Amino acid sequence: MHTELSFTHLARLTTPLGVYEHALGTSPRKEHGYCVDDVARALVVTARVPDPTADVQRMAAGYLEFVLAAQHDDGLMHNRRSTDGSWSDKPSSDDHWGRALWSLGTAAAEAQDPVLAYRARTGAVTALRSRSHHPRSMAYAALGAGQLLRAVPGDGASLRLLADARRMLGRSRPDSGWPWPADRLTYANAVLPEAMIVVGEALDDGAVRDDGLLLLAWLVDEQRAAGHLSVVPSTGRARGDRGPAYAQQPIEVAALAEACRTAYLATGEGRWLDVVEMCVAWFLGANDAGLSLVDTDSGGGHDGLERGAVNQNQGAESTLAWLSTLQVARMPHLAAAR
Numbered sequence: 001m002h003t004e005l006s007f008t009h010l011a012r013l014t015t016p017l018g019v020y021e022h023a024l025g026t027s028p029r030k031e032h033g034y035c036v037d038d039v040a041r042a043l044v045v046t047a048r049v050p051d052p053t054a055d056v057q058r059m060a061a062g063y064l065e066f067v068l069a070a071q072h073d074d075g076l077m078h079n080r081r082s083t084d085g086s087w088s089d090k091p092s093s094d095d096h097w098g099r100a101l102w103s104l105g106t107a108a109a110e111a112q113d114p115v116l117a118y119r120a121r122t123g124a125v126t127a128l129r130s131r132s133h134h135p136r137s138m139a140y141a142a143l144g145a146g147q148l149l150r151a152v153p154g155d156g157a158s159l160r161l162l163a164d165a166r167r168m169l170g171r172s173r174p175d176s177g178w179p180w181p182a183d184r185l186t187y188a189n190a191v192l193p194e195a196m197i198v199v200g201e202a203l204d205d206g207a208v209r210d211d212g213l214l215l216l217a218w219l220v221d222e223q224r225a226a227g228h229l230s231v232v233p234s235t236g237r238a239r240g241d242r243g244p245a246y247a248q249q250p251i252e253v254a255a256l257a258e259a260c261r262t263a264y265l266a267t268g269e270g271r272w273l274d275v276v277e278m279c280v281a282w283f284l285g286a287n288d289a290g291l292s293l294v295d296t297d298s299g300g301g302h303d304g305l306e307r308g309a310v311n312q313n314q315g316a317e318s319t320l321a322w323l324s325t326l327q328v329a330r331m332p333h334l335a336a337a338r
Contacts, residue, residue, distance in 0.1 A: 003284070005049075005326060006299030007056060009319050010042065014059055017085060018066045022315045026298045033088075034081040036096040038316035039066045040103035045323050047107035047116070050332075061116055064107060067100050068123050075130030093132035098140030101127040105147030105158075117151070124148050128157040131164060136188060138165045139195035146198040159202065166199045172211050172218075178239045179218050185237045188251055189219055194259035197266050209266065216259055220275050228286040229253060229278050234304070244288035247304040247311065250321035253279045257325040280329045283322050294322055 013020045018034035019042050046052065046060035070078040076091035077100050104127060107120035124144060132138050142165040145158035152158070169192060170181025181192075193216035200209025223231045225243060231252040233245040257279035264272035278286070283301065285292045291310050293302040300314035301322030 003280070003326065005323060005330070007046075007059070007323070009295070009298040009300030009314060010045075010316075010323065011055065011059065012298070012300075013316050013319070014042070014062065016062060017083070018081060019063070019316045021317075023300075023313050025312055026295070026300060026314050030083055033083055034066070036067060036070050036077055036079045036081075036100050038320065039063050040096070040099040041317065041320040041324070043067060043103040043120075044106045045320055045327060047103070047111040047120070048327060048331075050112070052112060057113060057116075060107070060111065061113070063103075064116055064120055064123070067103060068119070070096075070100065071123060071126055073126065073129075075127045077127070093130045093134075093137060095132075095134060095137045095140065097127065097130060097132060098134075098137035098144070101141040101144035102147070103144070105144030105151075108152075109147040109150040121148065121151055125157060128161055131161070133168075135168055135170065136191060138168050139191045141165065142169075142195040142198055143191070146202055149202060162199050162202050165195060166203065166205065166208055169196055169199070169208075171208075172215050179215060181215075183238060185219075185222070185232045187232075187234070187236070187249065188255040189232060190216060190252075190255040190259035193219065194255075194262045197259075197262050201266055213263055213267065216263055220256070220260075223252075223256070224278075225288070228288070229256070229282045230288050231256070231282070246288075246307050248288070249304055250283070250293060250301055250318040250325075253282050254321035254325045257328045261328045261331070276325075276329050279325050283325060293318070 013028050019038050020028035021035050021038050022029040022032045043063035046056050049056050072091045077097045078087040078089055078091050079096040080089045081087055104120045104124035108117050108124055111117040142162055145161045148158045149155055172179040193212040196208050196212025223229055230244045231248045234247045234249050257276050260272040260275040283293045289305055289308055293310055301318040303311035303313045303315050303318045
């Protein structure tokens with residue numbers, strides 16, 4: 001089974017303007033255009049490549065241009081872009097804004113190209129002027145602010161956003177049976193405890209950090225069955241729901257891998273590395289259907305796990321979910337700890 005980073009399918013979805021959001025099989029569905037959500041994810045992945053090829057560098061530079069073009073001076077962001085380059089929505093601070101800030105902070109901290117890192121840093125400074133009333137958007141933004149602090153230690157704007165995120169992110173409930181701060185698990189759930197860990201570490205708030213670790217551990221247990229991951233389906237999960245349920249989305253697994261990496265860096269505990277390996281294994285067939293969600297020929301990721309089948313389409317979100325999960329597992333500080 002192919003377990004090396006392959007950017008072949010991502011390159012197929014990429015144009016000088018952006019990343020096509022959807023695909024029919026492996027063919028881009030150009031009529032659906034582009035979105036910041038996916039381009040930001042692509043910037044995170046390509047900016048983290050430690051020794052990028054010239055092609056990966058060009059892709060990362062194009063993704064950064066897309067994110068910066070979406071931005072207004074007040075920090076708000078467009079999300080949806082047509083193939084003619086026009087924006088089809090009003091700027092806002094919905095979830096795409098948080099993901100954009102995550103990508104800009106990541107590129108500022110990790111990109112090998114100093115020019116790209118500098119331009120990402122200036123974009124992050126602009127994005128930090130805004131705030132969102134959506135918890136997940138603020139959670140992604142907190143990840144970006146945490147990354148920016150690596151590039152600019154003590155940055156006041158980043159610390160202010162992290163303080164605002166701390167006030168918004170829900171704390172765990174005392175009911176140990178369902179400690180999650182909402183009545184239902186929805187999507188990309190692990191970003192919430194991950195942001196709490198980042199906030200707690202950056203603001204030296206041990207209570208928030210430990211609460212994030214508690215929630216992440218609970219979330220892992222909630223999505224584990226018979227030695228493999230059985231993740232929240234696209235319809236969500238409430239207390240008392242019994243799995244497995246479908247369609248399971250790769251973004252859930254990718255978010256869990258990212259969060260467990262953050263938890264490992266905060267604690268040094270090997271149990272988080274075990275979950276990262278389970279995330280990789282989920283893509284490769286250790287899941288409720290026993291089917292691989294990775295196309296070894298294209299390098300793409302399938303769009304969802306169904307009962308006894310996989311969605312044959314290979315859109316940007318799912319492809320990037322696979323690439324980011326494998327990337328996290330192969331990061332030197334994690335691989336060396338195994």
